[in-house]
Amino acid sequence: MTRIVITGAGGMTFPLTLTADLLALPALHGAALVLHDPDLGRATRTAHAAQAIAEAHNLPLDLTVTDDRRAALRGATHVLLTFQVGGLEAYRTDLEIPRRFGVDCVVSDTLNPGGVMRFLRSTPAFEALAQDVLELCPDALILNYTNPMAMNCLYLQRLGLHVVGLCHSIPGTAQVISGLLDLEDQPLVYRAAGINHQAWFIHLSSGGLDLQERLRNTLRARFLPAWGGTTPWTEGAATYTGGQERVRAELMETFGYFTSESSHHASEYVPYFRASPQSVQAHLPRRWDYLRTAQGLVGQEEALTLQAVERLRIHLQPSGEFGMPIIAAQVGGPPAEVYVNVSNDGWISNLPTEACVEVPARVDAGGVHPETIGRLPGACAGLNLTGIALQTAVVEAAVQRDVLALTGAFALDPLTARLLDLPGIRQMARELMQAQARWMPPWVQAALA
Template sequence: MVKIAFIGAGSISFTRRLVRDILSFPELQNSTLALMDIDEDRLEKSRAMTQVLVDEHDLPTTVEATTDRRAALEGADYVMCAIHVGGEEPFRNEIEIPQAYGVNQSVGDTLGPGGVFRALRTIPTMVDLARDMEELCPDAPLLQHTNPMAMVCWALEEATEIDVYGICHSVQGTAHDLAEYVDVPFEDVEYWVAGINHMSWFLELEYEGRDLYPDLREVMNDRESEAYADDVVRFETMRHFGHFITESSQHLSEYLPYFRTSEEQIDELTERSNYREDPDEFEYSPVCWMPTGEYLKQWSSIDPTDAFDLEEMDRSLDRSAEYASRIVHSLETGEVRRMNLNVPNAGPDAEGGGLISNLPEEALVEVPCLVDGTGVHPCSVGKLPSQLAALNRTNINVQEQGVRAALEGDEDALRRAVKLDPLTSAVCTLEEADELVDELLEANADYLPELS
């Protein structure tokens, strides 16, 4: 019987998705699912939801729930993690304080001041988790979903002995988008993607052996098309740098210095994306995600006790596109799969300096990996086109300093990380960046004991 620990199981909708994925495989139904969260209300909802699925399908699965992390980890074969450290207050600060300096983040969970400060409050907890794993389940891989993905995984690889694989759905999600844009069946699309998390590049995109990039350029050049309107930032990035990128336009707009440097610029791109005809309404935007105040309100208004209705819950075992269950299934059964995972660039099969040879060896990269009964095997990609590697390095520079700040409590590294951020450096002077950091340190002191 396989034991799978879910750390951060109070992330109800995400846990429901991962649990359903696991239970969709007959070979994994005789498992122990150990759900852990520090929020008892959320944990109980996840436990009840999981038990409903088990009972509905009369499965031999054992469901456990605990607020004790060590109890969940004891003897685990796999650990899945999706945690948020600190709750609403620091998240709100990390959006609103930079916004006062002109750093208008759309999400703030991956790069920029928001991503760096989220790393500072997340990495110590993740290192503590990995230390427990070293003691209680040293052979279990950590299937890591927590943002900022690259910084968290980089820190864990450097500070611990645990095997960690960063899992994101942006590659397969983007592949779905591209299939729709060029009107071909997703199931028959072949692709080769590499880069860094939230900034990986579709190096090859084919359908029945035919290159789909000419079709994609036609969509890009039709600025009146619905597809272009849905993805302005990614299409414009492709226009200037040659390849389509993973993650959404909403996210990508804050990783680059080109799209969010003024309200006027954001408004212009918003117009081009046919967004928000009624200014009193909000919805997803190819540039803004949604107005910051509304995004915060949406995020903070979720009541964990009302996240879903058990009576109305979908009780099917339909499998999502998430990779975690497929990794477990391949390792348990030997079925060979290929998927993009976040791993150290200096991987075991790296050649010529790294899996991606023109990115730093110490960086976390997102590359195709083969998974089978013998383990996870990252693929060597070679060199990215130089302009793509250059854009990746602008983000890696921030990640490196953010990891230093989190692992060593190094305030100088923290300040360098924010000053190197492409968006921050496009709108702030060096002195303003320091002032921004000062305000965030003061506002979030309770969550940053190493730096307060």
């Protein structure tokens, strides 16, 4: 029997979306769904919302809610990870402490000091989870939605789990490209590969016509000053993607291909755009800040859940997230074409085997089958390597329980290295670990003591 566990089911974004996806896919209507969260009240809120959607569409829903992880995992075939350790309190220090040192990020959940800290906070939870999975459901497929995606997937694999990482940034970026090119109802055919949040759109076409040069010229005309473009102050939804894309335009002009995260987020992974407040203002004139967004949602959980329920009561269809279609394809539904984050078992030949890469994959009853890409364009692979260096160093430090190696990994972050000298990096890293000591793994706590 298919038994799907969502752990972190009290969250605001993924748990209800994934549950609605299950309801929208007929191949999963016989599956058991378990919503697990240490905060039973939050998981129960998600469960009530899911039941309301199922009842509105007269659909079956075999649902269990629990705060007991071992009870949730017993017999699981698929486990979806959607939790964040430390919540908003820890996340605030991920951003505010580096900002005091001049390292200004808007998300900081992928690389950067905040990405390292978010990973460290998660490692004790990953270790406890892995111990239970290996005992209670060793063949389960772990579908990871948590960031930092690459570090988390590499660590979970080192713990002995069969893990695939899932992110919506590539299909989301494809929609942005369609909008920039005014394709309207014409389908965009694309192929992307690289690392999470920095995958490259190495093929773009529509109606059999290659669109790379058209996209390059569109970006030049709209966003690059050397070609008469501007980066306007924008309002509304386009603030995050589409309306302010000078960063991605500059990256495509330099490296040859469009990349898979918004200009705000992409600017954090490289040393070129955030070296000064003036540079940030020139490239991203309207600031988008995920911490402010998250703080603005505090106290609105019930209202936002009700809004989601009302929308899904009227119109239920798959969200575009890959998690449930993967499971459906494995249990008898139609094959799925998805993007996955997996260890680089030859999928991209000019990136290291110890890297976690993001590539297309086909899913069927036989499992998840990543696509062999071959070589990425050399400059694109080179920029990916700067992120991979940090990711693999942090994971290795965690495996070895080595705080000195961990401090060295902070210094590999491209943006941090641009802005701070080594004494400053060491001090910032120590302040971050001290501020988050209660969430740190024991080996970090011992070093701080």
